Amino acid sequence: MRKSVVALVLCLLTATPLFGQDANNPIDPSPTAGLWNRFYGDEQSKLQFLANVTYGKWFYRFTAEAEFNYDEDNNNYTNKFSGTNFLVARLFQSENGQHQFGVGAVVSYFNKGKFAAGGNFVSVSKVGGWKFISLLTLQGGADVFTMEFQPGIYHDFNKGWYFRGHPRMLFNFETGRHEVPIGAGVGKIFNTNGPVVNVFFEPQYDFHNSLPMLYTGIKMLF
Numbered sequence: 001m002r003k004s005v006v007a008l009v010l011c012l013l014t015a016t017p018l019f020g021q022d023a024n025n026p027i028d029p030s031p032t033a034g035l036w037n038r039f040y041g042d043e044q045s046k047l048q049f050l051a052n053v054t055y056g057k058w059f060y061r062f063t064a065e066a067e068f069n070y071d072e073d074n075n076n077y078t079n080k081f082s083g084t085n086f087l088v089a090r091l092f093q094s095e096n097g098q099h100q101f102g103v104g105a106v107v108s109y110f111n112k113g114k115f116a117a118g119g120n121f122v123s124v125s126k127v128g129g130w131k132f133i134s135l136l137t138l139q140g141g142a143d144v145f146t147m148e149f150q151p152g153i154y155h156d157f158n159k160g161w162y163f164r165g166h167p168r169m170l171f172n173f174e175t176g177r178h179e180v181p182i183g184a185g186v187g188k189i190f191n192t193n194g195p196v197v198n199v200f201f202e203p204q205y206d207f208h209n210s211l212p213m214l215y216t217g218i219k220m221l222f
Helices: 002-014
Strands: 032-040 044-055 058-069 080-093 099-110 114-127 130-141 144-156 161-165 169-172 181-183 185-191 196-206 211-221
Touching: 080 114, 099 130, 114 144, 161 196, 181 211
Parallel strands: none
Antiparallel strands: 032 044, 032 211, 044 058, 058 080, 080 099, 099 114, 114 130, 130 144, 144 161, 144 169, 161 185, 181 196, 185 196, 196 211
């Protein structure tokens, strides 16, 4: 975890900011790809690859996730591929253009050959200098009943810096394993003379499991 944090800090200090594409709007039309990592202390992390794009009035999102265990004495967690997810939503917009939302379908493949499908809701609202983002999915299948909820709040500062609080809450109603983190952090948007790069750090605390977490990520808009 320390090496990952050092690498992201170096990115923050050496790049220059760019203003243009909305790098904190998941519904921005620019094709986007990124890596998100949730560190659970020094014992475990969950790495997620995400790619999304908006084409016309449709929003498409693909994710794949893997888990890594750093504690050799912990037999409850092993390195494994967790699954994939594909989401599509039909987008709508308010008359003043400050509010966007979408509804659609989602399908997932989970480890051990389990499949699930369900619905989703996405939204982005701009109120004053604040941006509010949400993602909600609810899926069911054979021995699968899950929900994901991502409530996000952002505020932009000068030179590409911004404040963020955007936890990823996960609920597995079949196994009873849930994650309910809350946190706040900072990020920065960079000009690399190519893709727009967005890096963030967000310390969090999982109140359901009484566990400190670090949510970090880097994504590129093309």
